[in-house]
Amino acid sequence: METQQQQIQYSEQAVDAMLQACGSGNIPLVQSYLNESRQHSNPPLAAALQDQKTGISPLMAAAEAGHLDLCGLLLTEGAPWNAVDRQGKCAGNHATDRQHWEVVNLLVDAGTKAELILGAAIRFNMQNGVADPALAASSESRPVGHEPCTKPDYLTQKVRYNAANTALLDEDDDAVMMEWERPLMDAHASIITGNSQKGKIVLNVGFGMGIIDTALQKLEPAMHYIMEAHPDVYKKMLNDGWDKKSNVRICFGRWQDELPKLMNQGVMFDGIFYDTYGEHFTDLEDFHEGVARTLNKPNGVYSFFNGLAPDNLFFHGVACQCVKLQLANMGLDSEFAACEILVKDSEWDGVRRKYWHGRDTYYLPIVTWNNGHLVKEHFGNVQHAIANNEKRDIGAVHNGDDDSKKMKTGI
Numbered sequence: 300m301e302t303q304q305q306q307i308q309y310s311e312q313a314v315d316a317m318l319q320a321c322g323s324g325n326i327p328l329v330q331s332y333l334n335e336s337r338q339h340s341n342p343p344l345a346a347a348l349q350d351q352k353t354g355i356s357p358l359m360a361a362a363e364a365g366h367l368d369l370c371g372l373l374l375t376e377g378a379p380w381n382a383v384d385r386q387g388k389c390a391g392n393h394a395t396d397r398q399h400w401e402v403v404n405l406l407v408d409a410g411t412k413a414e415l416i417l418g419a420a421i422r423f424n425m426q427n428g429v430a431d432p433a434l435a436a437s438s439e440s441r442p443v444g445h446e447p448c449t450k451p452d453y454l455t456q457k458v459r460y461n462a463a464n465t466a467l468l469d470e471d472d473d474a475v476m477m478e479w480e481r482p483l484m485d486a487h488a489s490i491i492t493g494n495s496q497k498g499k500i501v502l503n504v505g506f507g508m509g510i511i512d513t514a515l516q517k518l519e520p521a522m523h524y525i526m527e528a529h530p531d532v533y534k535k536m537l538n539d540g541w542d543k544k545s546n547v548r549i550c551f552g553r554w555q556d557e558l559p560k561l562m563n564q565g566v567m568f569d570g571i572f573y574d575t576y577g578e579h580f581t582d583l584e585d586f587h588e589g590v591a592r593t594l595n596k597p598n599g600v601y602s603f604f605n606g607l608a609p610d611n612l613f614f615h616g617v618a619c620q621c622v623k624l625q626l627a628n629m630g631l632d633s634e635f636a637a638c639e640i641l642v643k644d645s646e647w648d649g650v651r652r653k654y655w656h657g658r659d660t661y662y663l664p665i666v667t668w669n670n671g672h673l674v675k676e677h678f679g680n681v682q683h684a685i686a687n688n689e690k691r692d693i694g695a696v697h698n699g700d701d702d703s704k705k706m707k708t709g710i
Contacts, residue, residue: 491570
């Protein structure tokens with residue numbers, strides 16, 4: 300709690316003065332406020348102030364005005380990169396709206412570093428029996444849209460397909476998968492088969508409604524592996540005859556158990572797709588270890604359903620950058636193709652919580668082996684099999700018209 304002295308220091312007038320100084324880029328004045336604040340706390344709380352009415356922070360004010368050096372100072376002094384205002388916008392959103400790309404890149408770097416450190420700490424704590432704080436917090440204290448998507452008890456829940464067969468719902472009426480995803484799944488299927496080539500060996504993790512698996516079957520794969528862990532979904536697969544398809548092998552169980560079995564059998568894949576439900580972000584990271592061991596070289600392609608940080612475009616970009624760096628450490632290059640998608644509000648009728656928040660662009664991951672990595676493994680100068688000639692790095696997609704100004708990942 301703030302002391303009475305701190306409350307006096309951070310009156311409405313004091314907050315306004317700090318925000319005005321940040322908006323005008325007056326570094327000496329901002330520094331004086333920070334120094335004064337440091338007498339009561341270190342790092343200085345003045346760097347993290349937010350206007351009570353608007354939620355605007357010093358970093359947001361500086362970012363919106365494009366003051367690069369000042370943003371760097373505020374970050375160094377402890378300003379949170381991910382604080383949001385009353386409109387749900389962070390500093391990165393404000394900088395993006397004004398097309399201050401250098402500021403955006405600075406904030407992407409800051410966010411990525413912070414998230415990687417936080418993620419490592421959460422993983423370490425979980426390995427030592429300490430729960431992720433995001434999961435430990437009571438769901439009663441936050442809006443439905445801000446509840447964590449991780450559901451450790453999902454596999455023990457009953458799931459149901461709605462009457463129109465347009466959604467698969469869990470016991471909370473949260474959607475596991477929905478029909479509106481079909482165009483995206485068609486695109487993913489094309490990507491992981493090297494631009495819809497037939498005769499591939501493919502793996503899909505997470506059957507759900509079978510949308511991508513139906514698309515893959517149309518491409519006549521030589522062998523089609525499907526991993527599904529939920530017993531109700533598995534029963535639906537059997538009722539629909541998926542076990543009777545000559546080129547399909549169903550692996551019923553968690554991928555954490557089933558994928559090692561295939562590894563031991565020496566199975567390798569030309570294309571891999573990952574779309575599970577209710578898992579923790581560390582599960583995706585662990586799955587990538589398996590991808591690096593089972594994706595064929597040099598032309599294998601991996602993709603996943605990109606629902607990372609779906610409620611904020613800037614946070615989404617930072618999350619994509621974190622994944623990109625992790626995969627790069629395994630010798631894999633990641634690109635993100637911009638796909639137009641329209642999801643009507645009526646699609647969510649009967650669904651408790653949205654997992655897609657009104658954006659009209661979906662950034663489809665295309666993950667292939669890095670040429671340099673292949674050279675090191677004595678494959679020679681191998682060119683990537685580019686699955687889509689128009690694929691674009693997520694960093695090149697922004698709201699401006701000048702493509703010469705590219706963000707690293709802050710879309």
